[in-house]
Amino acid sequence: MTVFWEIMVRAFQRQITYRAAALAGLATNLFFGFIKAAMVEAYYQNTQILSGMDVKAAVTYTVVTQALLGFLSIFGTFDLMRTIYRGEVATDLLKPISFLGLWMARDFGQSVAQLLLRGSVILLVYGLFMDMGFPESPMQWIYTVVSLLLGWTVWFVVRFLVNLGAFWSPDARGIARLCYAFTLLLSGLLMPIRLYPEWVQKFAAWTPFPYVLNTPMEIYSGVLSSQEMLHALVLQGIWLVALLILTQGVWQQASKRLMVLGG
Amino acid sequence: MHTFTVYVRLIHALVRSQLQYRVSFLMDLIATTFYTVLEFASLVLILGRIKTLGSWTIPEITLLYGLAELSFGIMDMAFAGFDPSIFGAFIRQGSLDQLMLRPVSLTVQVMGSDFGLRRLGKCLLGLVILLYGIWYAGIIWTPEKALLLLLVLIGMVLFFAGLFMIGSTITFWTVDSAEAMNILTYGGRAMIEYPMSIYQNWLRKIFTFVVPVIFLNYYPVLHLLDKPDPFGFPAWSHWLSPVVGCGIFLLAILFWRFGLKHYQSTGT
Secondary structure (H helix, E strand, O other): OHHHHHHHHHHHHHHOOHHHHHHHHHHHHEEEEHHHHHHHHHOOOOOOOOOEEEOOOOOHHHHHHHHHHOOOOOOOOOHHHHHHHHHHHHHHHEEEEEOHHHHHHHHHHHHHHHHHHHHHHHHHHHHHHHHOOOOOHHHHHHHHHHHHHHHHHHHHHHHHHHHHHHHHHHHHHHHHHHHHHHHHHHHHOOOOHHOOHHHHHHHHHHHOOOHHOOHHHHHHOOOOOHHHHHHHHHHHHHHHHHHHHHHHHHHHHHHHHHHHHHH | HHHHHEEEEEHHHHHHHOOOOHHHHHHHHHHHHHHHHHHHHHHHHHHHHHOEEOOOOOHHHHHHHHHHHEEEHHHHEEEHHHOHHHHHHHHHHOHHHHHOOOOOHHHHHHHOOOHHHHHHHHHHHHHHHHHHHHOOOOOOOOOHHHHHHHHHHHHHHHHHHHHHHHHHHHHHHHOOOOOHHHHHHHHHHHHHHHHHHHHHHHHHHHHHHHHOOOHHHHHHHHHOOOOOOOOHHHHHHHHHHHHHHHHHHHHHOOOHHHHHHOOOOOOO
């Protein structure tokens, strides 16, 4: 656990050194948030409620999503892939921590830095300038935090799996880009999934994507009853376990390939 | 003529090298195009439920969207070397110094230093979206409108190319890539893909008087569709589109020349 902690702290420190990049990213996220909020409001011009979501909930959903982009590393990193191509992965395997744990620690450190540096500022700005809602009960706050952590882990595992593609394909970036493209629509990143036709919602539920962002955001914006919230958390948990089992299998195959290639 | 031949040769070499890894190239092409497909699908899926966005129908918005996507796509292919994120790395590695030693126009060399064939998918998609809009939005065509459409496309390509060049020139001084330019380039494109009437006043004012993207796409499409102007600009405002585009491009070229004159290598 101490190793995990140390790796995490180092990743955190590395993030806060690039201030100019952080500022540019912050400004971009803020700007696109305003655009998306304007679109959501336009969608509601002739209607009060869409699939049980009113305009305030939809705007809240959209702008809080912007604040979480950095935390969830939605646009992901290719770091793991790079270490595989360069063979640095061999050094990583010598470290006294499991490979998955190592990358989880690195990623989480980075995510926490993003949340503090970027997410908090974005929330503050939107809180000041927009009609944004907050969870109403302490219980809803707790559900939101738990769901967000589950969502983070689900997304981390999905990205881990995609990056492991580098063991098989000389250029796994294509696979990664395809995965991100799906994320755009099916995670609720562009617009709340509820606003889409029912068949899209049903289709999305069978992929891991909505459990990354849509679930925590639906809990936060208050469109779920307390029973539905619990149900949502359980679903997230099931997906996480399933993905972890899959990762274990894929990693075993991948490490075998590493022996063959690298000796 | 000579410079043009150089550009074509550079691009030809890049295209050939990209076609070496066919599977990888195809994956990239599909993924890049897919991104645009899903982004557009998101809009269409929601609009399919609510039918109109303000007073705008789906084909009308498609017209706006297609124009912006197509022109940005063309620009992104032809001027990829000026993409600030790519050019920034160029400067950091000192590659520009090498180009300066060659007896060919530096601008052309930079333009030809990158060419993503995978962006072809985005261009084609932009064209399809635009054609759908043109077909179904119910435009009453006149020769004047046809000319306008062509000039608007050229104007927008030049506008975004200008922003790319300005962003690249800034990296002469900042070395680090000018990421904040993304708000103007990608943000500007995102803005003009939707009717300007949906934005809050302050946001729209910035994009009217500071960075005048409102004239690029919105006013021409209002005119093509014979829609009334909610903001009361003069009736000829749609002709400002090519003017704004060319203006920014000229400014960008001057700024780029100025930057080149004062360029000091990083010494790498």
